[in-house]
Amino acid sequence: MYLKSKHDHEYECFINEWENLVKKGFSITDTHSHIHFQDYNSDFESMLARAKANGVKKIITIGINYEDSLKAQRLASQYRGIYFTAGIHPSEIEKLQELSIFEPIIVNKKCLAIGEIGLDFYRTTLKKDLQEKVFKGFLNIALYFKKPVIIHTREAASETLSILDEIVKDNNLRGVFHCFSGDENLIDWGMEHNFYFSFTGNVTFSKSCKLRSALKLIPIDRILLETDCPYLTPMPFRGKRNEPAYVIYTLYTAYKMKGLSLQEVANSLENNVNEFFNI
Numbered sequence: 001m002y003l004k005s006k007h008d009h010e011y012e013c014f015i016n017e018w019e020n021l022v023k024k025g026f027s028i029t030d031t032h033s034h035i036h037f038q039d040y041n042s043d044f045e046s047m048l049a050r051a052k053a054n055g056v057k058k059i060i061t062i063g064i065n066y067e068d069s070l071k072a073q074r075l076a077s078q079y080r081g082i083y084f085t086a087g088i089h090p091s092e093i094e095k096l097q098e099l100s101i102f103e104p105i106i107v108n109k110k111c112l113a114i115g116e117i118g119l120d121f122y123r124t125t126l127k128k129d130l131q132e133k134v135f136k137g138f139l140n141i142a143l144y145f146k147k148p149v150i151i152h153t154r155e156a157a158s159e160t161l162s163i164l165d166e167i168v169k170d171n172n173l174r175g176v177f178h179c180f181s182g183d184e185n186l187i188d189w190g191m192e193h194n195f196y197f198s199f200t201g202n203v204t205f206s207k208s209c210k211l212r213s214a215l216k217l218i219p220i221d222r223i224l225l226e227t228d229c230p231y232l233t234p235m236p237f238r239g240k241r242n243e244p245a246y247v248i249y250t251l252y253t254a255y256k257m258k259g260l261s262l263q264e265v266a267n268s269l270e271n272n273v274n275e276f277f278n279i
């Protein structure tokens, strides 16, 4: 297996155990990556080989605007284990076009979800009302096409929840809070409305105690794992470019927090992926 670092003995046992499970056919999915970004142009095939060696059999690559969603679609059409999603990230709204142009992309069989969509009042100075309008528009598209939604929410929990409340009142919406921050209001709301919580590499950082508590608290059947690569590289590779193979280090943290066997954790997580994305 690749990625074994001589300097990190604490991962060694886990790596060996996971390696044995992968030989037996166990796998893990990177539910949120951006592998169609140009960050992977120089080593795309070897990046995929490293993922495969680590038991990452399915990778979902997430669109952040219209052109980018088309790029994600093109990539997914070329590889069996790669799926994609389509949407507009709140900081990409300046590239906004009519949302209806997304419809031919969304009906594609490998388009597993709408996203990433949502509200970001931290990173972007874009008008809140425009972000909210686009978010609502995509939620309605998701309901129409019966697809789940991947929600990015940053410094905007209460606004996100009030929009979701409006939408789910009369509808059945499947959703995940991606790159989950550990926000307690989101946990309460999400648990009540059968939403999922997706954890990324930042849960492995030594300072992320609150986030690990959330991972411990949330039932295993509501958890998804992701890399959000090329961003948020987990320990012990923090500082380097992230890639799907590294999702096993987030798996390691999930395994440590849950107090279940590695088989049980991996099986539950894969069941969640298949159920949530309807694969």
Ligand SMILES: [Zn+2]
Pocket: 032, 033, 034, 062, 116, 228
């Ligand atoms: Zn992302």
